[in-house]
Amino acid sequence: MLARSALRSARPVGAAARNAASKTASRSVSTSSSTAEGASSWKTNALPVGATAFAIGTVAWYAYIAGRDVDAMTPAEEGLHPTQYPWEHAKWNKTFDSQALRRGFQVYREVCASCHSLSRIPYRSLVGKIMTVDEAKALAEENEYDTEPNDEGEIEKRPGKLSDYLPGPYKNDEAARAANNGALPPDLSLMVKARHGGCNYIFSLLTGYPDEPPAGAVVPEGLNFNPYFPGTGIAMARVLYDDLVEYEDETPATTSQMAKDVTEFLNWAAEPEADDRKKMGWKVLAVTSVLTALSIWVKRYKWASVKSRKIVYNPPIKSPILSKLPKPTNKS
Amino acid sequence: MAGLTSFVYNTVFRSNVTMLTTVFASAFAMQLAFDTGSDRIWDSINRGRQWKDVKVRYVQKAEDDDDE
Numbered sequence: 156m157l158a159r160s161a162l163r164s165a166r167p168v169g170a171a172a173r174n175a176a177s178k179t180a181s182r183s184v185s186t187s188s189s190t191a192e193g194a195s196s197w198k199t200n201a202l203p204v205g206a207t208a209f210a211i212g213t214v215a216w217y218a219y220i221a222g223r224d225v226d227a228m229t230p231a232e233e234g235l236h237p238t239q240y241p242w243e244h245a246k247w248n249k250t251f252d253s254q255a256l257r258r259g260f261q262v263y264r265e266v267c268a269s270c271h272s273l274s275r276i277p278y279r280s281l282v283g284k285i286m287t288v289d290e291a292k293a294l295a296e297e298n299e300y301d302t303e304p305n306d307e308g309e310i311e312k313r314p315g316k317l318s319d320y321l322p323g324p325y326k327n328d329e330a331a332r333a334a335n336n337g338a339l340p341p342d343l344s345l346m347v348k349a350r351h352g353g354c355n356y357i358f359s360l361l362t363g364y365p366d367e368p369p370a371g372a373v374v375p376e377g378l379n380f381n382p383y384f385p386g387t388g389i390a391m392a393r394v395l396y397d398d399l400v401e402y403e404d405e406t407p408a409t410t411s412q413m414a415k416d417v418t419e420f421l422n423w424a425a426e427p428e429a430d431d432r433k434k435m436g437w438k439v440l441a442v443t444s445v446l447t448a449l450s451i452w453v454k455r456y457k458w459a460s461v462k463s464r465k466i467v468y469n470p471p472i473k474s475p476i477l478s479k480l481p482k483p484t485n486k487s
Numbered sequence: 488m489a490g491l492t493s494f495v496y497n498t499v500f501r502s503n504v505t506m507l508t509t510v511f512a513s514a515f516a517m518q519l520a521f522d523t524g525s526d527r528i529w530d531s532i533n534r535g536r537q538w539k540d541v542k543v544r545y546v547q548k549a550e551d552d553d554d555e
Contacts, residue, residue: 253538284538287545404544430537434529441525 234385237352237359244419245354248437250430251423256285258402259420262413265400267343270335270391272323275344276424279317284423291317298322336377338390347418347425354418359383361414364393 226233244251260281263273278295282288295315300322302311315322323342325331332339341349350356360383368380378388395410402408423429499509534540 248532250533250536252536253541254536257541287542290545434525437529438521438525441521 228385232386234387235359235363235382237355237383240355240358242354242419242422244422244429247433250433251284251419253284254404255416255419256423258404258406258413259416259418259423260285261402262395262400262417263343263420266394266413267417268321269324270331270340271343272325272340273321273343273424274323275320275342277318277320278315280427282317284427288317295319335390340391343421343424345425347422349425354422356383357421358411358414358418360389361395361417362411 243249244255263271278291281294282291286294295317298315298319299312300315300319302313304310324340325334328339347353347357352359360381363383364379364381368374372380372387374380375388378390379392380387381389395413397410398408400408400413406412426432498505500506530537530539
């Protein structure tokens with residue numbers, strides 16, 4: 156505040172001088188230009204107008220040659236662009252809804268898990284987010300895992316622990332292909348990150364199966380028609396139908412409800428750190444905004460004296476050198 | 488203003504040990520206050536969505552099962 160008032164008080168002196176100077180300058184310029192205006196003709200403007208036209212023409216030509224979209228695929232091969240849905244959990248200030256995650260995990264377990272693995276999710280990550288410790292332990296114990304080799308080098312089976320990862324439905328990719336007519340059901344751990352459109356794409360895909368393919372669509376043998384899938388022919392048939400699962404919290408299990416829940420769950424599986432990341436982001440913004448304000452204030456404080464100072468130059472008084480010589484006396 | 492400035496100088500800045508102690512103690516306190524406050528705001532924005540809001544139903548249910 157002190158710096159600001161100092162700046163203000165210093166201004167009028169300089170401003171008056173500057174105004175006076177600029178006024179005379181502008182007058183002289185205007186007088187000279189008015190004389191030139193009378194003599195101007197189309198010849199004066201030909202060069203700038205021509206140069207401008209050439210520049211615009213060059214840019215337009217370049218944009219025509221190199222700026223257009225080049226599509227390697229037809230729209231059918233690209234797949235229909237998914238609709239934007241207002242995902243609540245995708246907002247910058249919202250966490251995942253644990254209740255929805257729980258429902259989504261139920262849908263995954265009862266529907267998706269028969270073909271798709273979720274190999275990057277350990278049981279421990281479900282604890283404190285989707286289910287209690289006891290529930291997760293009970294779930295882990297339903298499956299068997301290999302032990303470390305014992306004294307004879309034999310590998311035995313043991314019930315699962317919290318540190319184990321969710322087991323896949325198939326032993327390996329080849330078994331998966333053999334069971335699914337040659338098509339490999341992809342792992343869903345990172346599917347929301349891995350597909351263009353993310354949540355919107357997965358929701359649209361799950362709910363986008365028409366009752367029958369539109370007229371003229373070519374659906375190869377063994378594939379199903381889905382406009383959102385690139386190429387429109389997808390090996391996965393429609394799986395979600397109303398009341399396919401029975402939610403424990405008695406939410407009506409419509410197709411879109413299940414698709415929404417499982418999409419949110421897959422988003423959590425792909426980005427389990429999202430909640431903490433968002434909260435930390437807000438904290439960082441809060442701290443850095445204070446620091447920014449502080450640094451701006453310090454800069455103004457330090458520069459106040461520099462900005463408000465006035466440099467005065469007093470030229471030395473020049474006197475003719477002859478005046479310093481002793482004057483001749485005219486006394487002769 | 489002058490009285491406050493001299494008071495602050497005499498109590499905090501005069502001795503280096505006092506000043507350092509004040510700096511570390513206030514850093515600790517402000518960190519604690521900032522974290523607690525931001526957590527509270529975050530939880531109020533996301534009320535009913537996080538596991539700590541939801542888990543009551545399932546923990547309760549497990550205990551009921553044990554009783555039966």
